[in-house]
Amino acid sequence: MASFGLVSQVERDFVERGVDVGIRADGRARDDYRPPRVELGLVSQSDGSARCQLGDGTDVLVSVRCELGQADPAADDRGRLAVSVECSPSASQRFEGRGADDLNTELSEAVTRALTGPQSGLNLRQLCIVPGMHCWVLNIDAIVLNYGGNVVDALLIATRAALADTRVPRTVVQEMEDGAMDFEVDDDVENAQPLEHVHNVPLCVTANKIGAGYVLDATLTEELCASARLHVTVNSSGQVCAAQKSGDGAIEPSLLMAMLQAAKEQARRLLEQQDEQIRRHETEIAAKRARGEPVKRPSIFV
Amino acid sequence: MDRRRVQGPETSVVPFPLLDDAAPGVVAPPLQAGKRAGGRRPEDMRPIFLRTGLISQASGSAYIEMGRTKVACAVYGPRQIKKQQGFSEQGRLYCEFKFATFACKKRRNHQRDSQEKEFSQVIVQALTPSIRLEKLPKSVVDIYVTVVENDGTASCLAAAITAASTALADAGVEMIDLVAAASLAYQQRRPEGDAPTGENTREAGAADLVLAQMPSLGDVTHLLHRGPVDWAQMSRAVEQCIDVCAKIHAVMVHSLREHSAAEQ
Numbered sequence: 001m002a003s004f005g006l007v008s009q010v011e012r013d014f015v016e017r018g019v020d021v022g023i024r025a026d027g028r029a030r031d032d033y034r035p036p037r038v039e040l041g042l043v044s045q046s047d048g049s050a051r052c053q054l055g056d057g058t059d060v061l062v063s064v065r066c067e068l069g070q071a072d073p074a075a076d077d078r079g080r081l082a083v084s085v086e087c088s089p090s091a092s093q094r095f096e097g098r099g100a101d102d103l104n105t106e107l108s109e110a111v112t113r114a115l116t117g118p119q120s121g122l123n124l125r126q127l128c129i130v131p132g133m134h135c136w137v138l139n140i141d142a143i144v145l146n147y148g149g150n151v152v153d154a155l156l157i158a159t160r161a162a163l164a165d166t167r168v169p170r171t172v173v174q175e176m177e178d179g180a181m182d183f184e185v186d187d188d189v190e191n192a193q194p195l196e197h198v199h200n201v202p203l204c205v206t207a208n209k210i211g212a213g214y215v216l217d218a219t220l221t222e223e224l225c226a227s228a229r230l231h232v233t234v235n236s237s238g239q240v241c242a243a244q245k246s247g248d249g250a251i252e253p254s255l256l257m258a259m260l261q262a263a264k265e266q267a268r269r270l271l272e273q274q275d276e277q278i279r280r281h282e283t284e285i286a287a288k289r290a291r292g293e294p295v296k297r298p299s300i301f302v
Numbered sequence: 303m304d305r306r307r308v309q310g311p312e313t314s315v316v317p318f319p320l321l322d323d324a325a326p327g328v329v330a331p332p333l334q335a336g337k338r339a340g341g342r343r344p345e346d347m348r349p350i351f352l353r354t355g356l357i358s359q360a361s362g363s364a365y366i367e368m369g370r371t372k373v374a375c376a377v378y379g380p381r382q383i384k385k386q387q388g389f390s391e392q393g394r395l396y397c398e399f400k401f402a403t404f405a406c407k408k409r410r411n412h413q414r415d416s417q418e419k420e421f422s423q424v425i426v427q428a429l430t431p432s433i434r435l436e437k438l439p440k441s442v443v444d445i446y447v448t449v450v451e452n453d454g455t456a457s458c459l460a461a462a463i464t465a466a467s468t469a470l471a472d473a474g475v476e477m478i479d480l481v482a483a484a485s486l487a488y489q490q491r492r493p494e495g496d497a498p499t500g501e502n503t504r505e506a507g508a509a510d511l512v513l514a515q516m517p518s519l520g521d522v523t524h525l526l527h528r529g530p531v532d533w534a535q536m537s538r539a540v541e542q543c544i545d546v547c548a549k550i551h552a553v554m555v556h557s558l559r560e561h562s563a564a565e566q
Binding site: 244 | 416417419420423427430431432509516519520521522523524525526527528529530531532533536537540544
């Protein structure tokens with residue numbers, strides 16, 4: 001991630017030796033994860049949203065909006081997801097103009113790899129309205145507001161929370177006299193449905209190779225010193241859904257397996273924490289409804 | 303009449319079943335007496351044809367065929383870095399990976415899409431550890447990869463990495479090792495090496511893996527995995543890919559030796 005400025009030889013040496021003996025600048029051990037702070041339902045214009053902060057630096061915001069779209073002929077009984085990640089120029093001056101293009105591609109593909117295809121765990125048939133004609137397209141748009149290291153993990157934590165917060169408007173399909181299908185979108189949020197199987201959506205944990213060892217959840221300085229990174233995406237049944245190396249270095253096979261294993265263990269803990277938080281959020285919303293407080297309308301009517 | 307629009311019927315059907323990676327319902331044929339189509343064992347790859355120096359204008363080039371997967375790669379440079387890209391103490395790699403418009407079941411656009419851009423980044427990341435970039439200050443090496451025929455997207459990427467590394471060696475760029483890449487698909491929960499399109503499905507449970515390695519040093523330079531897979535299978539698949547990389551390395555060395563012998 002050379003675009004974030006430089007790190008001096010002495011600083012690099014300090015971080016590498018620290019990793020060797022298991023000490024990090026912020027007092028964590030190599031496998032320690034900064035507890036993510038996640039807030040759900042922040043954006044009133046979207047159907048689901050979440051923000052995730054890691055440590056003092058990293059800050060990402062993810063919004064999910066349901067849009068009507070044409071069914072894909074290759075999978076005509078399913079809806080689909082469209083992911084885009086944008087690094088805001090406010091996070092670093094280097095992101096101005098086209099400066100973030102490469103990073104945007106890399107981050108979007110990393111999130112896409114975790115969420116499209118069978119590994120997302122979502123029931124995409126739920127998003128079909130009229131088979132072969134209309135479906136819901138879930139636009140997952142992420143903004144990186146501040147870059148403090150480990151952004152891919154934060155993006156998936158926020159995306160998973162945003163999907164749990166998402167409500168898909170109900171549709172009523174009618175058959176016309178000439179056999180054509182027509183449908184109406186119900187604008188009552190009370191009838192909007194949550195996504196099925198959100199608990200199967202995976203989370204990502206990144207292991208950074210520094211010197212001859214590795215650390216989880218690296219800070220920006222540690223990322224600058226890392227020769228290679230390994231993004232590992234794991235779901236709640238412990239399956240590896242995606243894995244990808246990035247960075248310019250090579251990894252020995254034994255270290256590679258150790259990094260995969262450590263990331264998998266950490267992902268399991270993160271998933272448990274997040275499922276607990278999502279449950280709390282849902283009971284809060286249910287309590288609000290019971291009190292008769294207003295709940296937002298589906299975004300396509302806003 | 304509006305000529306800017308395609309004049310077609312309002313309702314239409316797909317003309318032929320798209321045997322794309324994403325097409326549902328395409329299931330790999332079951333094993334016959336422990337062998338796949340073409341008499342391969344599950345872990346076997348397809349036979350490789352690898353030839354260097356076919357593109358006369360390039361500093362180095364390689365062409366690889368694995369079954370119907372056909373990939374051409376040309377290396378130009380090292381050349382001086384452009385002023386606007388700034389000073390760099392180390393050399394840089396630049397890669398352009400492109401599927402020919404006719405390479406896949408669906409026609410590709412001339413402009414690179416996000417998958418092609420990502421594969422370009424993957425190739426750079428996979429090859430960078432093997433090259434002595436500190437020997438090439440203020441320079442850039444360009445790698446152009448064209449997929450002529452796509453028979454399994456994962457196998458295309460693996461073939462592209464293998465070909466690019468061979469082309470770099472052919473161009474005389476200083477390297478610490480060659481990079482060999484292997485791909486496999488998980489079929490009904492068992493890893494099968496180097497799967498062509500018909501076998502490589504993205505049905506529920508389908509998954510694939512591309513692994514690049516420097517076979518003499520043993521270091522893994524890239525790993526790209528997708529699809530839900532249990533931990534035990536994944537670790538077995540990684541080992542299987544590492545074994546295959548050693549075999550591919552032998553082919554690369556053979557074709558480089560043959561080419562240099564023919565030149566002398």
